[in-house]
Amino acid sequence: MSSGLEDKIIAYFDGELSDADSAELLHLTSVSPEIRGLFREHEMLRDLAQESTRSVMVSPEVESSLFSRIEALAENPVHEKAILVFSRRTALLAALSLILISGSLGYIIPKFFSDGSQLAVSSQGKGNIVQAALAPNSISSQQAENFGAKNISNSISALSSSKHIASLSEAPLNQIPLKKKNDEIALSNGTNKRDVLEHPVFETQISKANSEIKPIALRFAEINSEIGRERYSPFDRKDDLPGSRSFFEASLQTSSGFTYPADAAPIKPFAEQRLSIAYHITENNLIGFRLGSGLYQQLGNVTRTVDNGAELLSRNVETKRSFSEELYLSHLEPIFFAGNLLIEFSIGGGFIPNGYTISGEAGIRIPFSENFMFGASFALSRIHSNAISSSEILASENSNGKPVMLDAVDIHNTLNGRLHYGIIYRF
Amino acid sequence: MKFFIVSFIILGAFASVGCNALVDPAPQSLKPVIHIEDYYLPLKSVGTSYAYCRKSSYRADTVWMTMQGNDASGLILGNQACYATDMSSQTNQYLNNYYYAMNDSEAFTLGKVSCGNHDKYWLDLKTPLMVGQTWKFKNANGSYYIESFYTAKVTRRGFQMKMPDGKIYDDVAEVLYTSKSDSTVKWFARGVGLIYSTSKNPDYDFGDEMRLVGQK
Numbered sequence: 001m002s003s004g005l006e007d008k009i010i011a012y013f014d015g016e017l018s019d020a021d022s023a024e025l026l027h028l029t030s031v032s033p034e035i036r037g038l039f040r041e042h043e044m045l046r047d048l049a050q051e052s053t054r055s056v057m058v059s060p061e062v063e064s065s066l067f068s069r070i071e072a073l074a075e076n077p078v079h080e081k082a083i084l085v086f087s088r089r090t091a092l093l094a095a096l097s098l099i100l101i102s103g104s105l106g107y108i109i110p111k112f113f114s115d116g117s118q119l120a121v122s123s124q125g126k127g128n129i130v131q132a133a134l135a136p137n138s139i140s141s142q143q144a145e146n147f148g149a150k151n152i153s154n155s156i157s158a159l160s161s162s163k164h165i166a167s168l169s170e171a172p173l174n175q176i177p178l179k180k181k182n183d184e185i186a187l188s189n190g191t192n193k194r195d196v197l198e199h200p201v202f203e204t205q206i207s208k209a210n211s212e213i214k215p216i217a218l219r220f221a222e223i224n225s226e227i228g229r230e231r232y233s234p235f236d237r238k239d240d241l242p243g244s245r246s247f248f249e250a251s252l253q254t255s256s257g258f259t260y261p262a263d264a265a266p267i268k269p270f271a272e273q274r275l276s277i278a279y280h281i282t283e284n285n286l287i288g289f290r291l292g293s294g295l296y297q298q299l300g301n302v303t304r305t306v307d308n309g310a311e312l313l314s315r316n317v318e319t320k321r322s323f324s325e326e327l328y329l330s331h332l333e334p335i336f337f338a339g340n341l342l343i344e345f346s347i348g349g350g351f352i353p354n355g356y357t358i359s360g361e362a363g364i365r366i367p368f369s370e371n372f373m374f375g376a377s378f379a380l381s382r383i384h385s386n387a388i389s390s391s392e393i394l395a396s397e398n399s400n401g402k403p404v405m406l407d408a409v410d411i412h413n414t415l416n417g418r419l420h421y422g423i424i425y426r427f
Numbered sequence: 428m429k430f431f432i433v434s435f436i437i438l439g440a441f442a443s444v445g446c447n448a449l450v451d452p453a454p455q456s457l458k459p460v461i462h463i464e465d466y467y468l469p470l471k472s473v474g475t476s477y478a479y480c481r482k483s484s485y486r487a488d489t490v491w492m493t494m495q496g497n498d499a500s501g502l503i504l505g506n507q508a509c510y511a512t513d514m515s516s517q518t519n520q521y522l523n524n525y526y527y528a529m530n531d532s533e534a535f536t537l538g539k540v541s542c543g544n545h546d547k548y549w550l551d552l553k554t555p556l557m558v559g560q561t562w563k564f565k566n567a568n569g570s571y572y573i574e575s576f577y578t579a580k581v582t583r584r585g586f587q588m589k590m591p592d593g594k595i596y597d598d599v600a601e602v603l604y605t606s607k608s609d610s611t612v613k614w615f616a617r618g619v620g621l622i623y624s625t626s627k628n629p630d631y632d633f634g635d636e637m638r639l640v641g642q643k
Contacts, residue, residue: 261453308582308603308612309625382449394589403614403623403638405599407586415450 005035009042023336246426249286251276251375253422259297259319260415267295272418278330290326295319296352297414299387307405313393315408324357326350332365341366344377355385357416365424373424381416457585459555466552466600467534468620470494470510470527477620478641481516483634488516490637492525509542514632525632539632547632549604550579552615556600558584566606575606588614588622592640596622 008025011017017025029039253276256269272295278288300318304311328348335341342365349358363377388396390408397404460466469475473496481490495511510527526537532554538547550564560581567574583601590596596616604611609628616622622639629635 260450308601310612310614310623390587391595394587394595397589401591403591404589405583405586405601406589407583409454411451411454413449413451 005038006042009039013042013046019336246371247280249276249278249280249288249424249426251278251422251424253375253420255294255379255418255420257416257418259295260417261317261411262297267418271295274324274420276328278328284332284334286330286332288328288330290324290328290348290350292324292326293321294324294352294416294418296322296324296355296383296416297411298322298352298355298383298385299409299411302393302408310403310405312405312407313397314406315390315393317409317411317414320353322353324350324352326357326359328359328361330361339366342373344375346377346379352383354387355383357381357383359416361420363420371426373426374421375424376419376421379416379418379420381418383414383416385412385414387412457557459557461554462531463534463552463554463556464529464531465617466556466615466620467529468492468494468512468527470512470529471496476643477639478643480636480638480640481634482636482638483629486634489640490514490516495524509537523632547630549577551613551621552600552602553579556581556584558582575609577604577606577609579604588616590622590638590640 005028008017008021012022012025028035030036253274254270255272255274256267258266272293274290274292274294276288276290278286280286297317297319300316302313302315304313306312326348327350328346330344330346333343333345335343344361344363344365346361346363347359348361350356359379359381361377361379363375365373365375367373389412390406390410393408394404394406397406464471468477472494474494476491476493479490479492481488492512492514495513497510510529512525512527514523514525523539525539526542528535528537528542533550534552536547536549536551547566548564549566550562553560553562558581562579564577564579565574566577580603581600582603584599586599586601588596588599596619598617599622600615600617602613602615604613606628609626611624611626611628613624614622619639619642621637624633624637626633626635
């Protein structure tokens with residue numbers, strides 16, 4: 001079990017584990033201290049391997065720039081050409097497309113050129129790179145074949161077999177100590193640097209490039225470093241991760257719902273609004289301030305009339321729009337259910353005119369970009385009104401010799417149920 | 428985890444104090460009155476005396492009304508049984524017998540003649556005593572020549588009323604009696620009976636205003 005589990009952990013860090021298996025692994029990691037320890041060990045080993053190989057890694061930029069320069073030599077060995085740099089994902093897709101296209105061409109073209117040799121067809125099928133690299137230097141066809149598609153394919157496969165090397169370094173070409181062949185540095189996938197640098201094809205390729213390619217000012221484009229594929233430990237402080245240095249969030253939400261006891265129709269959609277600003281104490285816990293414009297049922301003012309010869313005091317519960325100011329604490333719990341979601345639990349309290357409110361809330365957040373989330377939650381709030389009671393009203397009345405009637409309700413505490421929904425922006 | 432524990436404690440605290448403390452109950456809708464005697468004078472309570480402050484344009488005194496019970500022999504003239512009270516005032520110690528009739532659904536003032544020959548027939552209350560409920564009756568106000576047709580309407584019920592002496596009555600019903608020449612309003616408190624009345628067409632027995640000022 002341990003071995004299988006370790007394989008899963010390794011696959012997880014390699015980005016080869018499916019989402020479902022990843023979720024299961026993270027769950028196991030979160031509930032089992034032993035598995036968590038194992039997870040941390042692999043994490044540390046991976047970090048050590050990354051650190052030790054950082055100075056000799058060949059990055060995707062290097063690969064791309066190398067081939068781009070080879071291609072540039074075919075057209076103009078002197079003038080600088082634009083360099084197209086792709087992300088690995090794009091490159092992978094392109095590679096797959098090329099494979100399909102080339103495979104198709106490899107099947108179709110022989111039908112048209114049935115008298116051509118297999119070698120010619122093979123060279124044509126992979127001709128772009130071969131011709132681009134060799135034509136300007138008048139290399140023989142045998143050399144072309146040696147340095148051609150077959151070997152380059154081999155070199156690419158050799159490079160891509162050392163995934164960690166290719167994926168983790170962003171060192172520019174001129175900083176790579178290519179001559180340090182004797183360094184024995186173990187890589188996480190079992191290969192070592194010597195395997196890569198002493199590979200005959202790679203060596204030939206590098207030496208040819210050094211001798212035939214004139215140095216030009218390299219331009220490095222922004223490369224998407226596969227954020228989507230990168231896996232992080234759930235125990236990493238998110239603060240250390242790129243793109244998560246967002247300590248604040250703002251949200252604008254509207255709501256609808258009900259009030260109990262109610263004297264009015266249900267609160268219609270978009271009837272209430274609230275603006276929240278929150279600070280992330282930790283990644284999953286935040287404290288915030290909320291300014292709301294809501295409909296609250298509160299005791300109205302006492303009106304005084306003379307009815308049937310006697311003085312009548314009356315007061316009812318009224319639905320009033322008021323501003324509220326609240327402080328709240330929220331806890332976010334990430335879950336995976338048909339996508340990455342966050343369950344949110346909040347408690348809060350604040351003030352409304354002549355009263356206060358305390359609330360509990362539960363909801364869900366659905367990220368739809370790096371910074372934006374859609375949030376929906378259901379809140380139950382107890383609204384308290386500080387208005388004086390009926391007995392206090394009567395006690396303060398001086399009847400002046402006449403009876404006084406009081407027709408009033410005494411609802412000081414109401415319960416608001418609200419469905420809030422809106423946009424959350426993290427920054 | 429701490430968050431859940433704290434939240435659980437808070438919610439538990441809410442639950443422990445009960446929902447009534449969390450939210451005030453909704454005002455209960457008025458229920459129909461089944462026994463009209465709940466809002467009428469305690470006619471069955473023999474010996475109970477109510478003191479009313481009686482005001483009119485020519486006098487102001489205190490009237491004592493003492494319950495004599497149903498079918499009190501010697502006080503009741505005629506062949507019909509009814510409730511009797513005696514009325515006296517500080518200025519006039521002469522006891523006037525005053526008669527009332529009551530069943531589960533209606534309560535009447537009959538007058539001071541007899542149970543059978545009622546000169547001031549007045550239908551005070553009628554079940555279910557709901558707001559907006561009306562009833563009609565004919566009243567001669569002691570006259571053998573003029574009769575007035577009254578319409579009674581329950582205009583308010585279930586409110587509080589504070590008297591000038593500071594006493595507060597809960598669950599009061601207000602009934603407005605109108606005719607062509609009169610507008611009389613009476614307030615009845617549950618468990619007490621008549622606590623206050625005003626009239627534009629003064630009655631000699633009750634004046635312009637009657638207000639309950641004491642019980643014994």
